[in-house]
Amino acid sequence: MKTATQASAVLAGARWRVWEPLLWLAALAAPLLFPSHALIVNEVAIVALFAVSLDLVLGYTGIVSLGHAAFFGMGAYAAGLFAKLVMPDPVVGLLVAVALSTALGALCSLTIMRGTDLTRLMVTLGVALILGEIANKYSDFTGGADGLQGVVMGPVLGLFEFDLYGRVAAWYSIVVLMVFFVLSRRLVHSPFGATLKAIRDNRLRAMAIGVPVLSRLAVIYTIAAGVAGAAGALLAQTSGFVSLDVFAFDRSADVMLILVVGGVGWLYGGVAGAIVFKLMQDWLSSITPQYWTFWLGLFLVVLVLVGRERLLRPWTWFGASKGGKA
Amino acid sequence: MLTILFDGIAYGMLLFVLAVGLAVTMGLMNFINLAHGAFAMVGGYTTVLLMQRLQVPFLVCLPLAFLVSGLLGAVLERTLYRPMYRRPHLDQVLFSIGLTFMAVAAMDYFMGSSQQIIQLPAYLKGRSEFDTPLGLLGMGHYRLFIIAVCAALTVALQFILARTRFGSRLRAAVDDQRVAAGLGINVNIVFLSTFAVGSGLAGLGGALGTEVLGLDPTFPLKFMIYFLIVVAVGGTSSITGPLLAALLLGIADVAGKYYVPKLGGFIVYSLMIAILIWRPHGLFSRLGGKS
């Protein structure tokens, strides 16, 4: 009896830690505290949401995707076109974008059932590239390579107009990020989430305890697609512009880097990665607009060589480095 | 149309030379080295510098490009790559992308960001045309040269991997370093030489490709997708797989663009997806092995 309660306490990793609400409060306060950086806050929030979505498939389920931009792009174009052609309300547009990218995710989930990491990587990549080509071809509709123009957004909830400072945009994105984060958090700590991790760790065994592996893969891929679509929609709505590069390989690759920098299989990993990566990129490129990629690359290399944990704990740099190898 | 077929083959073979080193490191060493293109770029720039600054003949530049990239690969293997072998794949991705970023920026710093152009010797420049029963066949001499180099390479690699024990010793070392060493395989040497050869091949590919694909500091990023496609479609367990995959992609790309230019990139990507869904382990992977 006692162990049972004790055990459930441990498994209730779902319970919120003290620092978490504080963190989110801080996030919400950020646009006020650093009014001049609201725009980068907005961008970080969008990328963080995108990374959280990738974490659901990559970190929690072990599906390697290099084409996550497919859903991001789908969400972006859906939101952009919806605002342009139907109505300018952001929240409705967001919902429509999420719905459409979820549908796309459901369709694409058929392609990831078979194969190795490498093949999945390529199939997902191919899907994103093909969508990009389609958007390019239907340029009457999407604006093609020049981008989709004339996206004018209405005020959020009919109350808050997007301002030039990007404050409303930042709040809007943070709130959306928070909503999806909380939902994802529930999901990964649930029995459902546990079976996903089980699939990631050992597919054969997961099957042998009765987990319907393929349908689980399809479901989580579809959900993640919806979340990625939300991130794309946020980008389209807060920038009032969509261009073909939302589907680009670089975007899929960047979000993967961001997630891995922050740490996979940990929802805050995506958020942390987005903050670190974006701020570092912004900072470096303002110092040396030409050669910042060098320093960013150096950062990645050092991060891997030293180790994520150890980089954050400088006091372990000396001394413990001996006896590593067996 | 024979000319189109010929062009496709040459293009495919060029892709193969560029990607085969990756097939070796990724397929045989199980190491995801996205910095592969950076070694190719080094080979390309080596050629450009040698030709432009020192007037070294093109044919001499090729082996030198191989050597320089291979040497660089060896040095990096000893210093940076070795601890990475046992890391998770995602860390390898991060690490090698980081290296690529550094290489791109560094190359930009030293060589400038514009396209580099080399002048081929006259004997590689021309083009011969033949009237065949199936129509006119025009063969660019340089493309012919690429095909010859690639064929020679394939035969050599195939020989090394199939006829010598090196291939199986390498795979043994990848499967289980500790036990392989305990059974007398010098794991360090095996890895070092494989990595160096893989990088060298990339360098050779870069040198060969400068003429056709162009060369600028973004080369490693621009062509990363192509390398990955070749390796993924071809499977990573043999040399012939990537070769056939590269040929298929080369021909499909060239022919697709010739006959249905409107469809642009669709052909290659759709073909890739179709193949991978049909044969998820790549076209020509070893049988069996459920994973």
Added chain:
Amino acid sequence: MNTAATTSTSQPVVLSAQGLIKQFGGITATNNVTLHLRQGARHALIGPNGAGKTTLINLLTGVLEPTEGRITLDGLDITRLAPHQRVRRGMVRTFQINQLFDSFTPLETLATVVSQQGGLGGKWWQALGANRAVMERCEQLLEQFRLTGVMHQKTSVLAYGKRRLLEIAIALACEPRVLLLDEPVAGVPAGEREELLQTVAALPADVSVLLIEHDMDLVFSFATRMTVLVNGTVLTEGDPDEIANDPRVKAVYLGHGEEASHV
């Protein structure tokens, strides 16, 4: 040790394989195998190395698809059923080589299995540890397999013996009606083997067990019925005494008997 209800041929057949054939390329690993597992059976499957025992289990559980033949569970044809659906119908197995969730703790592992078993696997809005019944069942399993002490350690760092116990605990957590054990005690220290099998023997009498094992002491103390597989085909079937004295079995498998009980 034959405490389990003796199964007579009067018991209904739960799991049966009819004319199973499995070919790998040119190799026929399973060649026309017909096998009936009766309710409450303590049935052992023995045979030389490479006879096709593991392959047979893989076929029964759906990890491999048979080239030919039929499998029925409770009279229902399950030949083409996905592995997880067979588990839902009560057929559970262990693996010859441990198959564990390395990043989980034993507690998490069992909680996941028990939730999945209890039909909660698709629930995403409540936490894994929130269900009381699930947690109590976990606690009970942990104690039964003496894993309570290590329940918060990551599986990947557990000692081999503990990992083996967890492997079997997982199978039992699935509440099997039919349990297929593939060399469950391999790698378990000699002294602890019997104890482990006792947990299995103590399962409810209506649970049917198929055991693969090369340790003849254990097999003979456990099984009430035995099938001998050789080169993918059934050589013979019978009760332990018949098998032990069958000269053909001695010739291809048991040897001269000295080794059968090297104590």
Added chain:
Amino acid sequence: MSDVLLQVEKLSAGYGEAVVLHDVSLSLREGQTLALLGRNGTGKTTLMNTLAGATRQHGGSIRLAGIALHKLASHERAAAGIGWVPQERNIFKSLTVDENLTAVARPGRGGSKHPAWTPERVYQMFPRLAERKNNLGTQLSGGEQQMLAVGRALVLNPRLLLLDEPLEGLAPIIVEELLRAIARITREEGLSAIIVEQHPQAILAISHSAVVLDRGTVVHSGTAQDLRAQPELLDKLLGVAR
């Protein structure tokens, strides 16, 4: 007639910082077999791995026919004459059975009167493997993997075989055959062997000497016959049941 082949003195070794073996000494003559016994987790595997160079050695010396083995890297020890069968078999999973053998094979040493071990000879000993020549390592049954692991050590043409629980997972009849084969090889071809086993009776019968480990140190060392004749001592040394 037979010289000391292996001389281990005050060997201590372990993993990382942890020291598992303390001051282990033993010696073995050419053409003889040593049974290495001990309860679970007492360091038997660690000792074998240390001889093969796969652990971290902290002190002591290992000499094989006069060669200072402890100074050699792991891969050089195979050349010096060690043939290792690791406890978990560790078949190279992406190589076929045949490649598993050819990848590591070494020519027989000169001067030996007996035919060298080649993949063909291994196939004669385990016909089962010959039938599965082109299977990948992962496509073997558990027992077949065990046979391959033994064969793979033999084609190194070693002077000293290290067999770590070679009988686990093998059918009783193969166990018998393998034990006979080991006895024959050591007797006729002058190979030496160290065998770790859970069932002491089985190997004491074919061994010349025996060493019992407990908590990383040698607690008994003598002839196999003596130990076999004293079941009570065996019980005391190995504890529980056996």
Added chain:
Amino acid sequence: QADTFKIGLILPMTGQQATTGRQIEAAARLYMAQNGTTVAGKKIELIVKDDTSLPDVTKRLAQELVVNDKVNVLAGMGITPSAMATAPIATQSKTPLVVMAAATSSITQASPYIVRTSFTLPQASVALADWVPKNGIKKVVTLVSDYGPGLDAEKYFKERFIFNGGEVTESLRVPLRNPDFAPFLQKVRDAKPDALFVFVPSGAGAAVMKQFLERGMDKAGIKLIGTGDITDDDQLNDMGDGALGVVTSHHYSAAHPSAMNKAFVEAFEKANKGLRPNFMAVGGYDGMHVIYDALKATKGQGGGDALLAAMKGQLFESPRGKIFIDAQTRDIVQDIYLRKVEKKNGGLYNVEFDVIKDVKDPGKNK
């Protein structure tokens, strides 16, 4: 704060468009070095940002420059989508946006605050379409990169060429990222036109040129013509003698025979390790000129609207010749030259041999 005048220059400084950014930045800095950094009592400050050619980043950077750095003028814009994405910011914040590179015709319509100092593709291609039929070329195949500027080039060349009695037998579009031009060129070869009209982003131009020669198309009697992008001054020297004789139309050549240009080229090469300025550089150089003049005209007092008003209608001498900012369209009006690649002082240059005066952007006539 009050006595600095800030120019936010957003350019692709890394990635595939990096050369564009480098040329423009170098030119802008050269202009400042030559003309001093204090104008009308204000100290000019140039803030360079890298947008990596991602329009959403361009837009964010522009927004940040406007709200944080309080820049007086936005400038740069390497590619069309970047300019398009930034246009609303210019409008909303009433900040003039000087487009120095992006060349799709419609850009200036995206915001009333946009002023362009580069060129438009219709300008260059229409000029060529006028010249070509007069020189014995009747049948042409067009080959353009499949994106905004490419489509502009194709459309305006074709229209005018057909109007002038020519015939466009085929119009090919190649993907923007296209490593091998072989199949397209082979198609051209099979079509046997009198000339091939090409527009590809500079950089890819060299590849087209080489493969054109490799395929022996010059020997088969096909002429290569195009906008100046394919014989970009930046790379012309490396292209080798095969480029000799190629005819292009463009608004700028480093070999433009004017005293001002000579001085410009010399100074530019000196400041940049021998790098030859190309048409991007001149766009940046003139962009700075426009900004400087507007600042002078408003005496450092006016806000965005005043600056904009002062930019409209400017007429001045640029290294490329006389240029004029059309007050109505805010687009550049300039001479378009017909040039032929020739060897001069040991290097290859686009040598101008004909000129069409005062070309307005034909895209605005509709």
